Structure formats: structure tokens, C-alpha cells
Amino acid sequence: MNLEELKYIWQEHSDEAVETMQVNAAEIRAMLQSRSKSALFKIKRNIALDLGAFFLLCIAGLAWIFTSNIYLSPAEIAAICLFAATSLVFYTFKLRALNRVAITSDNLRTSLSAITGTLDNYMKLYRLLVVYFVPVLGSGGVLYGAYKAGQEDGRTLADIPPAVWALLFVVMILYSVFAVFASRWYVHKMFGIHYQELKACLNELEE
């Protein structure tokens, strides 16, 4: 059995098999109207769902602020608005970055190189923002919550006993560690596995 015979078997049989799978013009037209099922489409859909959930959270937060007797200082309102605006920019950036990752009609190596390059940059920024920004923001939130709670009782940060500071510190460390691991897991699951597979293909082409 040589390669020419393999070729003969392949060509004879695969053409026969394909004959039984024929798709007609109406089915092809229907496919043109259908939704993509690509990995990128699924990632973009998940980000859009995230964005939708974030909007709902913002609306719920606003409704709570306006319907409750809670008093927010101008600085607190500004901080909340800044957080919402930053999150919105972040989501927009993510969607725009992924929109640049398109299947092209370039050769496979060029296409893989472009996709892995964009995904690499995307993941770096994602890690920078989520892995570091989230723990800092969370820790700041815990600290500010403690300050506000103390303020209602007429106490300042200086009144907090060392044991409570130690407890807050431990909570912040635990939260940061959890946030870092959870974010890393999420980034890896969402993009990392696909990125590694594509990178392996690219390396194989270049070796």
C-alpha cells in the first residue's frame, strides 16, 4: 500500500460519501440567514449577556438609591458614576477587540497569527483590569464600608481597634486571592483554552 493507492482510495470514497450529503440551494440560502456558531460568536454573546446583566444591576442600584432614604454625598455619586462609565468602556473595548478577530480569506498562517495576536493583547488587558482592578476595588469597598458603618456610630477610622483592622486585612487578602484565581480561571476558560490551541497550531506551522 503506497501513498498513491491511499490517494486513490481517498478520492474514490470521499467523492462517493460527499454525493450522499448534498445540500440543495434552498438549504444553502437558509444557512446564509442563520447565526454563526463560531467560538468567537459565543464569546461575544457571553460578553453581551454580561453587559446586559451589568445594565440591569445599574438600573436596580439606581432604583434602590432613589427609593430608599439612603444619603449619598456628591463624591460617592461621582465614584459610582465613574465605576459605571469605566465598566461600560471596558465592555465596549472587549466587544470592539473581538470584532477585529474575524475569519479571513488569508492563508492559514496569517489568519492564525492575526487571531492569536489580538486574543493575546485582549487577554493581557483583561488580566490587567480584572485580576488587579477587581481586588483593589473590592478591598477599597470593604474599607469604605467599614468607614461608613463607623461614621454612623460617630466613630472615625482611628477608632477602629487593631483586631478589626487585622480582620479587615485578612478579608481583603482572602478576597484578593479569590478574585485573582477566579478571574484567571474565567479568562482561561473563556479565551485561554482556545488561544492555546490556536497558538499550538501556529507554532506547528512555523516550526
Add this chain to the structure above:
Amino acid sequence: MDLKSNKEQAFVQLIQEHQGIIHKVCRLYGAHQGDHRDLFQEIVLQLWRAYDSYKGESRFTTWMYRVALNTAISGFRKQSRSPEVQLLSDRELEIPGWDQDNDRQEQMKLLYMAINRLSEIEKAIVMLHLEDHSYDEIAEIMGITRNHVGVKLNRIKLKLRQLLEPHLTDTPQTFDVA
């Protein structure tokens, strides 16, 4: 009929005419029945989106292979990535020998089993080679040099030999892939 409809009509006709290319890519990269159908649809969609970029610089079939393989390798995530997912059961692989009298379909199954154990890139290269594409065409589709195609094909042939030889138990013939 407007311009868009004419374009769509021409595209559908081209796909109908050359759909064998897409089916062959799907058979290699869509292990499950559902994957095959989804991948076929995804490739048709990507071909349609990229259709305007086809300027006739290469053969239409070469362009189709480029988009189809890009889609199958870069943009499509299978339902399962398990390397154990094969088109065949172990029972089907119990072929007593491989000579001229054996059923060609069994031989084809064995060939598919071997190709399915290659990497995604190797699958693409060997498929293009089996489809009788020249080294230059394979190089153009994959984005590597002609010499590189030759080197890769030699490695693939060796791998195929290693994968197929254990199944050629009863007949002492060699698997000449040189």
C-alpha cells in the same frame, strides 16, 4: 432581480457546485454528526462574508479551502475536544489484513482513523495532498514555503505508517509511504 440577489444567486450556485470541498473539511474537523452540520453552516457563512474579498487571484476552490480551513481550525470550537472521539469503534477497526480484496470502505475507515489522530495542521496538509493539490497550492493555502510542505508531508507519511501498520497484522506487506 437586484444586484444583491444576483450576487447571492451566483454564490449559492458556486457553493452547490463545490460543496464537496466543505463536506470533506467537515468530515475531518467535525467528529460528531452535529459538529459536521454546524461546521458546514459556519463555513458557508464565513465564505459568504468573505465573498467580496475574492478577486479571482487564485482558483475559487483554493480560496474556498483557505476560508474553510481557517474556519475549521481558527474559529470553530467542537462540542468535544476529546482526542478519543473518532469516526470508528474499536470493533470496526478489527480488520484482519489489508490487501486488494478488502472492502474499500473498511480501508477508508482505517485511513480516516489514522488521519483523525494527526494534529489539526497535519490533517489539513494531508487532506490537500490526498485531494491532489500541488505543493505550491498547499503552500499557498497554509502560508508556508513549498519546501516546508515537503518536510511536513514526509513527517506525516511516517506518522501514518506508524498508525496504520499495527492494523495490517495478517498480511506481511509494508506500508510504503515514501
